[in-house]
Amino acid sequence: MKEIILLEEGLKIMEEAIVMAKKIMEGYPETKFTPAEYMKFHTCAYAMCIQRPSYAMHLYERYKSALEETITYTVLPALVDKHDVLLLTELVPLWSNYKVMAKWLSRFFGYLDRYFTTRKDLASLNDVCVNCFRVRVCHELHGKFRNAAISLINQERDGMQIDRELLKNVLDFFVDMEEQGKINYYEDFEQVMLSDTADYYSQKASEWILNDSFAEYILKADWCLNQEKGRACHYLFRTGIEKLLEVVKFQLLAQTASKLIEKQQAEGHNMAANYQVAANYQELLSKYASLNLEEEKLCIKESAASTSYYQCIAYPERDLYRSR
Template sequence: MDRKTISFEQGWKYMEKGITKLKRIMEGRPEPPFTTEECMSLYTTVYNMCAQKAPYDYSLQLYDKYREVIENYIDATVLPSIVDKYDNESMLRELVHRWANHKFMIKWLSRFFSYLEQIFIARNKLPSLFEVGMTCFRNLVYKVVHEKVTKAVILFINEEREGKQIDRALVKDVLEIFIEMGMDCYEKDFEAEFIKDSGDYYSRKALSWINEEDSSCSDYMIKVEECLNKEKERMTYYLKNSRTETKLIEKVQHELLVVHSNQILEKENYGFRALLRDDDKVDHLSRIFRLYCEIPQGLDSVSNMFKEHITAEGMALIQQAEDAAAASKEALMKKIKELHDKYMEYVVGSFQNHTLFHKALTEAFEVLNLQQNFSSTMKIF
């Protein structure tokens, strides 16, 4: 177009033709891509409309029109196409599709209107064209659908936890939309709800596993370790945000290992003490150590139970010796030493030389020393 003065109506009519073509391309209708000449012509039209002297400088009107074009398209096409979907998966797919289209639209409109960015927007300290486009989607789409979307994503993740195959790529794409809306939106609208629901989910799981007939501490810990590993893998795939993984793992550990700790570890005939009595359960003891080692003060109760168990076994040996008329201190000391050696192997192996378990072992044998009132030469532990 010539550099002669043009009216707003004349210039905008030409811009509308380019915008209509852009919409048709986004909707997948038969339309050839923009040529370099078309892009330059649209840019030049905006330039001419902004470079004219007052009262023919239409920069503000074009800036407002840019926003209006996006808002009208969202209201007429984007939002209805999302909210009208009858099932969760279709809704999520449409959201991902419309978000990709929206970014495509902003990319091309920003090229056409880029002269606004260079002079008018910078001079008046207004939100950039990109920011305007993001705000439109956030206010007109995201704020309308985010609650329903969050529930749908959590439902899919819970189905995956139950062993059902889901479209993981779809869930990942939706979570990226939350993040692109801003970390405040992600944390408030998705993460907080996800962590809370995960806590509820694993609270139910814990009760279910505990109440299984003949369920042992070992069986329970195997399931816990498997769940934690899967949650870590899931978060690595879905999100690059390590803070969410940390919060999730802490919540899962709390529900599975902390809330029901005594009920699990002290289960009669199947708990932690039963594992200590069985020489073939070293791997299971190591698993308990690994799981509780990652929890603040998690090993306190485990090491205390370890101490109580050793003390009880030692006291039983002492009582047996007192009941046997011919028992000698040497025979008793041999058995006590064997007891010490057995559990020292656990401390070094299963419990990875952890100071809490060294302390528990030492304190248990201090109790036994006092009980038997050994001479100084016999206090070998």
């Protein structure tokens, strides 16, 4: 007959595992456990679960409290006073290391998921891991995370270089934090980001419609759409990219359709002569035919390209309109 493991004795052994796993959060992400250590901790948890009296609930609570302690004493202090990109730079490795730590703990405490959590209708060890971080960190700081991510997008939109991999990891974090039937953090980010994008291009459209020719406006819109797509593919999901481009199209082309038609009609009699618009200009306009901008009124006379003029209006990053 196997010897019964007393509660204090068993928890003391499992505490060794917790202390070692927490080193991952203290700057030792490469913490390794030997096969002997793994068997020691796993066997102890197994024995405490199957013996009578069973200490499965005590183990379950200790697993959860170990995660909460890590969040309270390591994660939150590292995040609470950070803002913008510094906040995200802290968040990503913390979440990554937290998951590694929890993975090791779930291996040691893993027998709980064999029968105990199911029979007691409790969250699995992995769900406990995510839920602790969601409740203690994401619920509290999501607004700051979201705004910092949108700030990075705006910085890149204004010509600054950003860490795209960092931004992608933050959006992946929002997906990880999703909870069935409750707040969807990625969708919340996406909605705010799209609203912010709409405001940005609404302002641009108002400026350009007053100051630019019809040809300049259309080519700027085309350049912006290409740039947005090129940037977004590095961090947004496919559906997010589609929504983003629709917002940009709506603000730059659909919202200004009537004014663009008026501008084209007013300039049509001398546009080709004055600007020598590129020969493939009609092909460019055809991309927006689905927006019903009275296609026949959008047509302009094809003529030989003026390379210097085309470069000037097709590459507005050359200080043509970057001021917000």
